[in-house]
Amino acid sequence: MAAGKRAQPAHISLARQIGVAIVTGTHAPGSVLPGEIELADRLGVSRSVIRESLRMLAAKGLVESKPKAGTRVRERADWNLLDPELLGWMLEGAPPVPFVRSLFQLRMIVEPAAAELAALGRTARQLARLGHALQEMETHGLGTDAGRAADRTFHAVILEATGNELLVSLSASIAAAVHWTTFFKYRSARPPRDPIPQHQALFEAIAQGDPAAARLATAELVEQARIDTEASIEEGQLALAPPGRANGAARE
Known part of the structure; x- marks a missing residue:
């Protein structure tokens, strides 16, 4: 240990x-x-x-x-699929692509709208916490525990900044989804694309009080995460497949 x-x-x-x-x-x-x-x-x-x-x-x-x-x-x-621990268990191994797509559909429904509200209602303290989390992500990288912890904080603070208690109640589930999908991506042999620029764009939109830009930056961030996560899952499935089947899948 x-x-x-x-x-x-x-x-x-x-x-x-x-x-x-x-x-x-x-x-x-x-x-x-x-x-x-x-x-x-x-x-x-x-x-x-x-x-x-x-x-x-x-x-x-x-x-x-x-x-x-x-x-x-x-x-x-x-099953309580939004339970943070249960989400972690679902994503520990090689989660089925339909479940991952459903998870990202939920994120795409919730997070861009939350970013809009956060851009309009965030406090100076919340903005400072977002900035600190972004700095920690840049310093440590999302391939580390510290970087992923900062990523979870970043997304949780955005939900908190909406001022909507129902959205805030989703923060643990969204944070778990962010953590485990990021962990899964960085576990693959091929590192995913760097999502820090999208996080920076989102932070700047919220700091400037621009709800439209905040929505767009969040949508781009979530979509990139979905594509990279699905690519990691497919890569893992090919690695586990028998040689003949893997070669056949590669030719399709």
Whole structure:
């Protein structure tokens, strides 16, 4: 474990392990998970840890437990897909392109409009926080934890600057989407295009109080992120495909 990082509590680590297995299809909707005693023996943890993990997963809509029936994986339509942790689990591996497109459609609906409002209503303190986040992104780069943390802050402050409490309530979900799609892009062998210029243009539009320019800069930023993320997913799929299939896909 890296110095300075604390190990997660056992129930959180286990919830993540089971949650990833569910969202990646290892435990399909409708299937019944092993019982508490079997899970505790298999994983070497106490039953109380198992119960707490399952409670976390139930709160995210992934499972439901009933007496004598056990714990069943719920249908995908019941999952809380905007839960920040669940978004992270969905994007940890090789997320399906349709899900990623849906995520970017949500961002395209929400963020350009939020940037317009932010350009009209941001405070001096919010602008200073945006400027600091942008500086941190430029200093560290988005391929680092520090750079991605600054990126999350940048987008969260824009939603905060709208003054709309419903939009602000989406900030954790939007920040998670920004973080995990950026992490995924920079994990690929081919680095994505540098998005800092689009962030700079967005900051300048908000600083100048120009809502139309803020909307346009945000739309361009989100669209570039979508294209680069989908390219990274396709690259990963080709890398995992058998040689003959990968060559055939390349010729299509």
